[in-house]
Amino acid sequence: xxxxxxxxxxxxxxxxxxxxxxxxxxxxxxxxxxxxxxxxxxxxxxxxxxxxxxxxxxxxxxxxxxxxxxxxxxxxxxxxxxxxxxxxxxxxxxxxxxxxxxxxxxxxxxxxxxxxxxxxxxxxxxxxxxxxxxxxxxxxxxxxxxxxxxxxxxxxxxxxxxxxxxxxxxxxxxxxxxxxxxxxxxxxxxxxxxxxxxxxxxxxxxxxxxxxxxxxxxxxxxxxxxxxxxxxxxxxxxxxxxxxxxxxxxxxxxxxxxxxxxxxxxxxxxxxxxxxxxxxxxxxxxxxxxxxxxxxxxxxxxxxxxxxxxxxxxxxxxxxxxxxxxxxxxxxxxxxxxxxxxxxxxxxxxxxxxxxxxxxxxxxxxxxxxxxxxxxxxxxxxxxxxxxxxxxxxxxxxxxxxxxxxxxxxxxxxxxxxxxxxxxxxxxxxxxxxxxxxxxxxxxxxxxxxxxxxxxxxxxxxxxxxxxxxxxxxxxxxxxxxxxxxxxxxxxxxxxxxxxxxxxxxxxxxxxxxxxxxxxxxxxxxxxxxxxxxxxxxxxxxxxxxxxxxxxxxxxxxxxxxxxxxxxxxxxxxxxxxxxxxxxxxxxxxxxxxxxxxxxxxxxxxxxxxxxxxxxxxxxxxxxxxxxxxxxxxxxxxxxxxxxxxxxxxxxxxxxxxxxxxxxxxxxxxxxxxxxxxxxxxxxxxxxxxxxxxxxxxxxxxxxxxxxxxxxxxxxxxxxxxxxxxxxxxxxxxxxxxxxxxxxxxxxxxxxxxxxxxxxxxxxxxxxxxxxxxxxxxxxxxxxxxxxxxxxxxxxxxxxxxxxxxxxxxxxxxxxxxxxxxxxxxxxxxxxxxxxxxxxxxxxxxxxxxxxxxxxxxxxxxxxxxxxxxxxxxxxxxxxxxxxxxx
RNA sequence: GGGCGCAUAGCUCAGCGGUAGAGCGCUGCUCUUACAAAGCAGAUGUCACAGGUUCAAAUCCUGUUGUGCCCACCA
Numbered sequence: 006x007x008x009x010x011x012x013x014x015x016x017x018x019x020x021x022x023x024x025x026x027x028x029x030x031x032x033x034x035x036x037x038x039x040x041x042x043x044x045x046x047x048x049x050x051x052x053x054x055x056x057x058x059x060x061x062x063x064x065x066x067x068x069x070x071x072x073x074x075x076x077x078x079x080x081x082x083x084x085x086x087x088x089x090x091x092x093x094x095x096x097x098x099x100x101x102x103x104x105x106x107x108x109x110x111x112x113x114x115x116x117x118x119x120x121x122x123x124x125x126x127x128x129x130x131x132x133x134x135x136x137x138x139x140x141x142x143x144x145x146x147x148x149x150x151x152x153x154x155x156x157x158x159x160x161x162x163x164x165x166x167x168x169x170x171x172x173x174x175x176x177x178x179x180x181x182x183x184x185x186x187x188x189x190x191x192x193x194x195x196x197x198x199x200x201x202x203x204x205x206x207x208x209x210x211x212x213x214x215x216x217x218x219x220x221x222x223x224x225x226x227x228x229x230x231x232x233x234x235x236x237x238x239x240x241x242x243x244x245x246x247x248x249x250x251x252x253x254x255x256x257x258x259x260x261x262x263x264x265x266x267x268x269x270x271x272x273x274x275x276x277x278x279x280x281x282x283x284x285x286x287x288x289x290x291x292x293x294x295x296x297x298x299x300x301x302x303x304x305x306x307x308x309x310x311x312x313x314x315x316x317x318x319x320x321x322x323x324x325x326x327x328x329x330x331x332x333x334x335x336x337x338x339x340x341x342x343x344x345x346x347x348x349x350x351x352x353x354x355x356x357x358x359x360x361x362x363x364x365x366x367x368x369x370x371x372x373x374x375x376x377x378x379x380x381x382x383x384x385x386x387x388x389x390x391x392x393x394x395x396x397x398x399x400x401x402x403x404x405x406x407x408x409x410x411x412x413x414x415x416x417x418x419x420x421x422x423x424x425x426x427x428x429x430x431x432x433x434x435x436x437x438x439x440x441x442x443x444x445x446x447x448x449x450x451x452x453x454x455x456x457x458x459x460x461x462x463x464x465x466x467x468x469x470x471x472x473x474x475x476x477x478x479x480x481x482x483x484x485x486x487x488x489x490x491x492x493x494x495x496x497x498x499x500x501x502x503x504x505x506x507x508x509x510x511x512x513x514x515x516x517x518x519x520x521x522x523x524x525x526x527x528x529x530x531x532x533x534x535x536x537x538x539x540x541x542x543x544x545x546x547x548x549x550x551x552x553x554x555x556x557x558x559x560x561x562x563x564x565x566x567x568x569x570x571x572x573x574x575x576x577x578x579x580x581x582x583x584x585x586x587x588x589x590x591x592x593x594x595x596x597x598x599x600x601x602x603x604x605x606x607x608x609x610x611x612x613x614x615x616x617x618x619x620x621x622x623x624x625x626x627x628x629x630x631x632x633x634x635x636x637x638x639x640x641x642x643x644x645x646x647x648x649x650x651x652x653x654x655x656x657x658x659x660x661x662x663x664x665x666x667x668x669x670x671x672x673x674x675x676x677x678x679x680x681x682x683x684x685x686x687x688x689x690x691x692x693x694x695x696x697x698x699x700x701x702x703x704x705x706x707x708x709x710x711x712x713x714x715x716x717x718x719x720x721x722x723x724x725x726x727x728x729x730x731x732x733x734x735x736x737x738x739x740x741x742x743x744x745x746x747x748x749x750x751x752x753x754x755x756x757x758x759x760x761x762x763x764x765x766x767x768x769x770x771x772x773x774x775x776x777x778x779x780x781x782x783x784x785x786x787x788x789x790x791x792x793x794x795x796x797x798x799x800x801x802x803x804x805x806x807x808x809x810x811x812x813x814x815x816x817x818x819x820x821x822x823x824x825x826x827x828x829x830x831x832x833x834x835x836x837x838x839x840x841x842x843x844x845x846x847x848x849x850x851x852x853x854x855x856x857x858x859x860x861x862x863x864x865x866x867x868x869x870x871x872x873x874x875x876x877x878x879x880x881x882x883x884x885x886x887x888x889x890x891x892x
Numbered sequence: 893g894g895g896c897g898c899a900u901a902g903c904u905c906a907g908c909g910g911u912a913g914a915g916c917g918c919u920g921c922u923c924u925u926a927c928a929a930a931g932c933a934g935a936u937g938u939c940a941c942a943g944g945u946u947c948a949a950a951u952c953c954u955g956u957u958g959u960g961c962c963c964a965c966c967a
Contacts, residue, residue: 234967413962580904585929590929853948855947
C-alpha cells in the first residue's frame, strides 16, 4: 500500500525529494529492524565491559501457551527502562527466559492428551515428560516470536529455561544447602490437596471464594451425655476423633474427659478441652477431624488424638461401610440423610455462605489432607526478606505495596515445596532400604544398591523461579556474569505475583548471595483490563491476542497505548480505539519527519548561534529542554503514563503543530533564516525521537536513522539538555521570554480563529486584514500569523468591519458586510458576562483581609493579574460591542 | 472478620490546598502544498453524599453510601 513518494511542491532551497511514503506502514519496517538489532548484537550484554551494569530479568513467562496483553504490557515497560539505560551508556542486560510452570504446564499437556483419550498414566512418567518437553519446544518458539514482534531488547544468547541443565544445578545446590542448614525438612502435616491435580499445593496456590453450602448441626452422644456440633463438611465426621470445647465453658465442663458416641459409627470419642475453641461461636462445641482439617490437626497434636483419614486422594470415602466408595459430595448428602433418619440433625442452614478453598489451577475444591511432604522453614528467610525492605536496601514502588509485602512475609507459614507431579525438578533425595534419607547435591553420586529409591515428587515451580535473578547468571558457579550483573537493578513485575515470586526471590537471593538482595527496586505494575475496566478473560470473551493489534496497528501503537495507561501499581485499561489513536500518533511522527526532511532539516554541524535564532526557534528549544528534564524525572519514578503523555503532547501539539506551522513561512522564504530553522527542527526532532525511542522503538528507529544518517537510535546517546552556542547557559538552553512571546502568538491566533469560526468563515477563505502589532513583540510573527489565519494584506478599499484587540495587538478584519452581527453580539455578550464574573470573584477575594494576610504573595499576585485581565477584557469587549453596527 | 484502595466530562483515567484536565467519543466547518490515520472551532462536570478544618477544599479530617482488591484456621 505504499504510495508514490511525494516531492515538496514548494521546493525551497533545502527541499529534497523524500523516499518516505505518506503513511507509516509498521508491517514493512518492524520485522527487518528487529532482526537487524539482534544481528548487530545491540541487546547482548558483555560481562567484561567496563561500563556500569544495568540488569533486569524477565519475569519468565510460563511455557503454557502464548503471551497475552499483560505480558505485552510488562515487556513494554521493561523494554523502555532498559532501552533508556542502554542509551545512557550502561552495560545493559535484559535477561530472557521462560518458566517450566510445573503444575500449569502439566495440566495443559494432560488436557491435550485427554483429547486423544489418554491420561498421563497411559504414557508413563518418562514418555509423559518427553511429551511436555515437546510442548515446551512449540510454546517456547511461539513466545519468543511474540517477544520479537514486540521489540523486546533481550539478550537472546543468554536465554534460560528453569529446567535447563544449569538451572537444575542451581536448584539442587540450594536444596542441599537449605537441607544441610535444616531449613528444608520433611514432615507429615495437613496440606492443601487438589483431588483433581492429585498433588499438594502451597497455601498461596489456594484461592478462597464464597460458596454456598449447608451448615448442619449434629447431636453427638447418647442420653445425658450429648452435645451439638456444626459442620459444612458432614462427611468428615467419619474421621472425628474428639469433640473439643473451651476449658472454661460451664455448659460442657461435666463432659470433658468423657467418651461420647460418634453417630453412624461404632466408635466413641473423647470430649477434650482446648483453648482454641471459641465458646461464643455456634454451640461452643467443635468436632475434631485431625486428618482433614488443619486446626483439628493441631488440636489432635495437643491432645494426642489419633488421625483417621476417611478419604483417598480422589476425595472418595475409604471408611468401610455404607459410604465407602462415594465421592465426598455424594457422601455428604448421604451422611446428612442418614443422620436425619436417626434424628440427629437438630438444625440446618441452607444456603450457608462460607469461604471455600479452590485449586488456583483447576478450581477444584481443595481437600485438606494429612500427608508427608517437604517443607521450607521460612521464618529466618522471611525475616531477612522483610528486613531488606524495612531498612531501605530494597524499595517497593509504589510504596503502598510495602504494607502488603510485610503482612505476608511477617506472617508466613512454612512452605510446602513438594508436588506429586511429573513435570518439574525432581527432589534430590534418596531413601534407603532401612529408612535412610540422603540428600544429594549436584555432581554428587546418588547412593546405589538394593532398595535405594529417589523421591518421586518434584518441586514447586516457584522454587526454581525464586532463584532466577542469580541462577540465570550461572550460579552456583562464580561466573563473570554473576559478578557483573548481580544484583539486578530493578524488578518490573505485576503486583499479583508479589508473594508467589518476588518474596521468594528475596528470600532465596538473600540466603544464597550472602545477604545481597536480588534487586534494589521492585517496580510493581497493574493488570491489563478491557476498555471498561473489566478483567480480561477467555471465558468472558474480552481477551485480546496482542498479535492481532500489532498486526493491525503496529507494535509501537500497542506499546505506546500500554505505556500511556501505566500508572504505578494500578490496573491498565486498554481498548482497540486507543491503540488506533496511538497508531495515529506514530503516523503523525512519521509525517512530521517527512515534512522536516522535505524542508532540509538536518543535524549536521553545530546549532546556530543564539543571536541567529528566531523567537520561535528559541521557544521550541527551551520547551525541548523542559521536556528532557521532565521525562527523565518520570523515568526515575517509573511514571510511564506521565512520561508518555508528556512526550505525546510535546511532540504533537508543540513541535508538530505549533512549531511546524509557525515555521512554514520561514521555510518557504528560504535563505539563512530557513537554514537556521532547518537546523533547529533537525535538532528538536533528533532529541524528540531519541526520547520517544524506548517506548516506540520501531518508528523512531526508521526515522532517526533517516534523519541523522547514523547507525541506530538503539545505541544513540540518551538526550541531555541541549546547549545553544552564544547563550548564557551551561545547564541547558532556556528562554522564558521566547516562551511568553510564543504563548502570546498562540493566544492571538486562537482568538482570531475562534472569531472566524463563529462568523462561519470557511477555514480556507482569505480575508483582508490589517494587523496593528506596534508596541508588541509580535511583529516578527506577522507573516506566520497571516499564513495561519488566512489573512490577506489590506488593500486600498479596506474597511474594517471587525476589530479584535488581543494581547495588546489589534487584528482588524474586513469581512465586507459578511459579518453575522447577531452571532458576534451573542459571543461578545457571553465573553463579557464571563469577564464580569471573573472580576467580581477576584475583587471579592482581594477585598478579603484574611486572604491578603494569609495567602502567599504568589497567589495574591496571581489573583491581581486575573483581575487586571478581566478588567481589560471588559473594556475591550465593551468597545467591540459598541463598534458593532446596528443589526 | 481484618487490611488496603477507589468514587472527577458519555467511557477510561490524571490532578491531590489556590481560575476543573487528558485520551477516546460527540457537534459543526474544512482535502489550508507533512499527515483526512489530518486541521480548526465547539459542547459537556453541584469533582458520590453529609459534616468539619482553612482566607481558600475535587484536593486535608470525620462519618455515610457504593465499589474493587488483598489477607484470614470460626467449626
